[in-house]
Amino acid sequence: MSLDQPNTALDPRCPSGPLAERWTKHLSEIKLVAPANKRKHTIIVVGTGLAGGSAAATLAELGYNVINLCIQDSPRRAHSVAAQGGINAAKNYQNDGDSVWRLFYDTIKGGDFRSRESNVHRLAEVSTEIIDQCVAQGVPFAREYGGTLANRSFGGVQVSRTFYARGQTGQQLLLGCYSGLMRQVDAGRVTLLPRREMLELVLVDGKARGIVARNLITGELERYAGDAVLLATGGYATAYYLSTMAVNSNASAVWRCYKKGAFFGNPSLTQIHPTAVPQLGDYQSKLTLMSESLRNDGRVWVPMQPGDKRRPNDIPEAERDYYLERIYPSFGNLVPRDIASRQALYRVREGKGVGPTGVAVYLDFKEAIGRLGRQVVTDRYGNLFQMYEEIIGDDPYETPMMIYPAPHYTMGGLWVDYNLMSTIPGLHVLGEANFSDHGANRLGASALMQGLADGYFVAPNTVGHYIASVDLPKVGTDHPAFAAAEREVNARVTKLLSIQGNRTVREFWWDIGRVMWDQVGMSRSEAGLKEAIDTIQGLKARFWEDVRVPGSADDFNKSLELAGRVADFFELGELMARDALARRESCGGHFREECQTPEGEALRDDANFAHVAAWEYRGDDTEPARHIEPLDFEFVELKTRSYK
């Protein structure tokens, strides 16, 4: 199918042939833009996280003109900065039997067989080049005494392939990427536009040719025209209100594109991370992640008796239920994220939850301190313990930590083909914003890898292919499509400010978050999802009648920013519930109560659901259409994940 037609048939455009040769073959077959012509093309990159920042810098290195926007005041603050644990790569530096195939297989299996083989294999292939690139940029990864790179094992896999920089891997990778970006800004090839929020996509002749963004300082609407638009706007777990994401994380950019015709892939697939600091009260604005590595030495337990209000140290060994060790004797506390999270939920439902709210479980280091000594525990987890103590006010050396799952990553996102192009020609989607290579569940340390793979190695090639393949007549910001898009944005902004109702934006955000967490969270049922759709529709209607947005449209107005994002969460939340309802199987992070084994384990349905669901917007008053992209597994055999 030609690249300038909307890809509504969901053709993944994967190359054929042996899996390991596909990417190389693709690279040698795709079209190139002549060096002298590159500077005649402008590419708009939305987002400066690992995905957006790396793409913007690399495209500029190649010679394109790049416009790069972000919401924060500096590209260095994109939420990639918060990643702690590490980044995977199939370097096999530890000689422990790792390989590209093994990383590929672990990722496919970890994703519960709901991702595309070709994409995942490519990801595993370029993973090694990512590390080379980052080291060349001066990212200070952890080292051994001999000067070689250090690795650790992460997220329950059997090899040590995770590269890290203390507990700040995301920060260091992002700063590396940012420095490369700033170098191009200095060279005049990237126009950097911080404190801008993309609020509309501009289509000309069916192709993505520009955007309308709001200048968050002056409130002005600005138009940017280009030959391709790259979205790298991150995840949308903020739809749950409380999550490990940044407070400015949002779905608005992808949502605008969805409403302009881009299909939304697997919107309901969300990763709920098992080890976050639990919620303490309604005032709370954020759930802080406690690195997964804590489960390497900590033991998870709850009291055996429901409603046991004794202090943890007063509960004798015999009255504690180390439930992960009990249910999964071979993996114990190291079961994958989705399983650990769900089991915590069950304990809380059984009334065995701990802490002041009863919505938490213990993560206990007493045994580890006894076995390893306090010093070793401090070396491994000291900073996390300190962080915890700061938030909760308890000392984890003395009292077991309280943890509870928190929304953490969205596997869902805009549907893209092998070239990372959405169903709209020219609109490419990178990083967490696309429906990603992680299937139904992401492995630890793989999101950073994917963001950089997309930005450094995939998009710079495939975007060039697109530009070289289609006819792109000059389009300026005076084109009527820009004026029309600007009018749409203006109308929304004006509407939001004109309501002046009785409830604040935050109250509505809190409400939608509650519904999402309760009904579209770790455990989902048909009845609950249907109820959620109703409730959300009701909330949305109420929002547009009763929200109060203070301030004006023409200056710095956080409430207005937030209002626009929350308005989108209602629509997205509804779509997430619909997607969850339609997927009548349990897979990875998606658990349907109707679909479980007698022991309460997830029951996948490969016969009916080995596919990507891609949703098409058909108007505010019409239900969206669910399309499918079947997943062909040519190289791996579908297996049931078992961690018993």
Next chain:
Amino acid sequence: MLDLRAAAWSSVGKKLITGLTGLGLVVFVTVHLIGNLTIFMGAEAFNAYSDFLASLLHGWFIVLADLGLVGFFGLHAWSGLSVWQSKRRARSSGYAVSADARGPSRKTASSRSMLYSGIFLGIYVVLHVWHLKFGAEYVTTLHGEEVRDLYRLVVEQFNRPAIALAYALSMLFLGLHLRHGVWSMLQSLGMLNRRLLPTAYGAALILGGLLAIGFLVLPLYVLFFVDPVGTAAAMGGLR
């Protein structure tokens, strides 16, 4: 690529100048104090020392040293003033409430008052030079040669309580300036690492203190323990 003049004007260049000139001045002050301690050994030793300096390199040493000192003082003052000026520009409106961060901070009364203690010391130096270097030219004989009787002048002057006290007081400002200045010049020259910094910070307190106390004791010692008339008599009377 790097224009030396621009480099000197840069914020780091200015720090290097402050540090280098500061280092020079600290060395000078230290040598000066050690030399001055000869006053405890009596007139002969003190005058011999001053004559030694005056006749070194056929008298050229003093000229060169003076020129050098004027240069160092000038540059030190210029860079200090320009740091202060840049600060006024860079923080044109201040905080309604300000407090110290404490912890590893090295901000002290000394560091905050560098400009003022510096200006004070500048004025002091001018007065001091005018007062003693260009003071009364008494003459005495030493080993058969006529030399300047600086000892007499010093003793005479420091026997006036107001002058002795003014000198002693000024030396408190020297201590104040050196408390921050000594470690800071090393830091400005990039000579400290994590291990050395705390040591240098402590050493600065000691060195600054010693220099200030040394200079402070001199006028007081003369005031209380050295008799001007007696001295004059011992030296063979007035001429």
Next chain:
Amino acid sequence: MHFTLRIWRQSGPQAAGRLERYEIDDINPDMSILEMLDLLNEQLTRDGVEPVAFDNDCREGICGTCGLVIDGVAHGKKHLATTCELRMRGFVDGTTITIEPWRAQAFSVVKDLVVDRSPFDRIIAAGGYVSANVGSAPDANEILIPKVDADLAMDAAVCIGCAACVAACPNASASLFTAAKIAQFSYLPQGQTERERRVVRMVEQMDAEGFGDCSNHGECEAVCPKGISITNIGVMRREYVRALTGQLR
């Protein structure tokens, strides 16, 4: 808990600002200070008053977006913490808390407590990078780096760019920020070819932005949420001397 808040309100860069007084009740000691401000803003919105603008994003101390001068100290009196990490249990019930924006000529106030820190980006653009195009990198283990050097580089690299150093410096100097980046690369074999150019250009840009000079007060280190040492400023000066003497060679 109950607090009286005195908060800097300023409608725009050119406007005059002033401290406004607000009373706030029912503060949970486990709340963060930003959550308290959220609550205040809810209250103000309901009362028809424009909420207080303040910058924040990750709310876990890593993005460097937040930054308030609290009772005269950048990021508050607690050491090694960003503003978003401060919990109300660290404040005395019933007291008055004064909250002001970072103040420096180089950072204009955008609104209320929000300032423009773009000078930091320009300092990095002037040389805070290694020129390594994608595709040209050798195998990562071909560049051996002693653990000691990697650790030193990391100690400097943890800077979150929050600009508390500038806010706290009596001279509003950006030396700690600039030096941290220069020091990181000085410890690493990567980017050696542009070492001299880097320090000269970054210092030049820092000066051009209108930051003050450094007087070695060390307040920057004391407020730095990541504890970056002022010895990095020493490294910057050494690098500068190196560039100067390289010039003479």
